[in-house]
Amino acid sequence: EVQLVESGGGLVQPGGSLRLSCAASGFTFSSYWMTWVRHAPGKGLEWVANIKEGGSEKFYVDSVKGRFTISRDNAKNSLFLQMDSLRADDTAVYYCARAEIFASLDYWGQGILVIVSS
Amino acid sequence: EIVLTQSPATLSLSPGERATLSCGASQSITSDYLAWYQQKPGQAPRLLIYGASSRATGIPDRFSGSGSGTDFTLTISRLEPEDSAVYYCQQYDNSRTTWTFGQGTKVEIK
Numbered sequence: 001e002v003q004l005v006e007s008g009g010g011l012v013q014p015g016g017s018l019r020l021s022c023a024a025s026g027f028t029f030s031s032y033w034m035t036w037v038r039h040a041p042g043k044g045l046e047w048v049a050n051i052k053e054g055g056s057e058k059f060y061v062d063s064v065k066g067r068f069t070i071s072r073d074n075a076k077n078s079l080f081l082q083m084d085s086l087r088a089d090d091t092a093v094y095y096c097a098r099a100e101i102f103a104s105l106d107y108w109g110q111g112i113l114v115i116v117s118s
Numbered sequence: 119e120i121v122l123t124q125s126p127a128t129l130s131l132s133p134g135e136r137a138t139l140s141c142g143a144s145q146s147i148t149s150d151y152l153a154w155y156q157q158k159p160g161q162a163p164r165l166l167i168y169g170a171s172s173r174a175t176g177i178p179d180r181f182s183g184s185g186s187g188t189d190f191t192l193t194i195s196r197l198e199p200e201d202s203a204v205y206y207c208q209q210y211d212n213s214r215t216t217w218t219f220g221q222g223t224k225v226e227i228k
Contacts, residue, residue: 035217037163045155045163045206047217059215095162103210103217104153104168106175111162 002026002107004096009112016086016116022079022096022109030074033099036081038092039111046092049081050099064090086116120144122207122220130226137194139223141207146187151210154183154192157222158203166205167192194225202227 008020020036036048049070050059058070069082079096093113097105121144131137141152149170155163165174167183170190180195194201207220 037217039157044204044221045157045208045219047208047219050215050217057215061216100168102150102153102169103212104165104174105155105163105208105217106165106168108162108164 002098004098004107004109006094006096006109006112009094009114011115011117012086013118014087014116017082017084018086018114020081020083020094020096020112020114022081024077024079024096024098027098027107029072029077033103034070034072034079035097035099035105036070036079037095037097037105037108038090039095040089040092048094051079083114086114088116090114091116119216120147120209120211120218122209122218124205124207124220124223126223127221128224128226130228131197132228133197133199135197137197137201137225139192139194139205139207139225141185141190141192141220143188143190143209147209148212149186149190151212152183152185152190153208153210154181155206155208156201156203157206163206197225197227199227201225 003025035050051070067085093111096109098107100106152170154167157163171183204222
């Protein structure tokens, strides 16, 4: 059974940092692109970042470029999102998701809440 | 950057009725890279349709997708109470390796 479990969320002050983790199981993690998607309160879904299988190719939505860094450890079946210079509008539930056929996101974690507030 | 616009914002229908949700793209997109998701309150999104018209594993056949170019549709043929949710379309831009979601359509069951 495919499972994705996020951790590392919480309350952080504006300008602060947080590192999210996503533990994957039930599939060959190193064979898949992985993504982070967020859902801000009262808003729709927003793709945040993607990393290809080997970890060398990474892509970001413009609003997080230079502040967020996606990475992965294929030996530990883990995905990460380092979030620096956090702003109030980064407040959201963050999901990790697996990219499958035609880049659809077929499995999602349960989500982890990040609140940026003073 | 491709923008996806979903309509209507809210759809209120009775059980057994047919729901038609629209997703319009600001420019023509490859049908292969158009997907639909269902999200219920407090839950993660669930993939319903990929490649514009292929149902994901375990999705009931009352859900169907169609369309091409700039106009795509998700149809729920016979609404059931558990279909109450927000539905999002999503496209993948192969040239920029970016994903974009529509703003969502809320389906309410009367």
